[in-house]
Amino acid sequence: MCVCLQGYGLIGITETWWDRSYDWSVGMEGYGLFRKDRQGRRGGGVTLYVSDQLECMELYLGMDEELTESLWVRIKGSAGAGDIIAGVCYRPPDQGDRADEALYRQTGAASCSQALVLLRDFNHPDICWRGNTAEHKQSRKFLECVDDNFLLQVIEEPMRRGTMLDLILTNKEGLVGDVKLKGSLGGSDHKMVEFRILRAARRACSKLTTLDFRRADSGLFRDLLGRIPWDKALEGSHTGGKGCHPEGP
Structure with a gap:
């Protein structure tokens, strides 16, 4: 029934x-x-x-x-x-x-x-x-x-x-x-x-933000990398991290 x-x-x-x-x-x-x-x-x-x-x-x-x-x-x-x-x-x-x-x-x-x-x-x-x-x-x-x-x-x-x-x-x-x-x-x-x-099931909405690296400005990225004083950074890392210490020069 x-x-x-x-x-x-x-x-x-x-x-x-x-x-x-x-x-x-x-x-x-x-x-x-x-x-x-x-x-x-x-x-x-x-x-x-x-x-x-x-x-x-x-x-x-x-x-x-x-x-x-x-x-x-x-x-x-x-x-x-x-x-x-x-x-x-x-x-x-x-x-x-x-x-x-x-x-x-x-x-x-x-x-x-x-x-x-x-x-x-x-x-x-x-x-x-x-x-x-x-x-x-x-x-x-x-x-x-x-x-x-x-x-x-x-x-x-x-x-x-x-x-x-x-x-x-x-x-x-x-x-x-x-x-x-x-x-x-x-x-x-x-x-x-x-x-x-429900055949047409809802998709869960994701709030996770992802980066689209294909739209990155590679020229600007290389320019910024070129401004980093690599010799001083490396020197600090080999001397006990002096160049990275919060109270260092």
């Missing part, structure tokens, strides 16, 4: 709790389905629905993907626009270091693209995003991954019981906008997040 009313182009869901018994009921008309169910135990699972109007393909980053609950899809850009990689990940609260490292390697590979939008439930409630600090070692490792890959976290409000577990990460300023928190879906205790992917 939400999809029919809003006409979303991309829908990411974490903790689907699906298995093969759901194969007949999880499709949606007008959308391609990408899913990864948790194997061997109950719970977890992630899925991406992509509108049939968008040309896309699933990506396999080839880095211990069996350890992680993650999906990566490349969406082809329209004429004059680059492709976008969309990812959805779920990190269980009890996930070990090996699976964390595999997920960070995947994130690093995906962030090399020109445009990345990553939806995640990372379960790091101790992270303070304003100060970019965390209490626990695993949370600090996650912050290192975010910093090392130059990712931006765009959600500002807590979404679950006053904590910020569900995140939207991107590697391009201005790519994600109009972020809104919506009501919960069904009996979930997580809020839904609605946002726009």
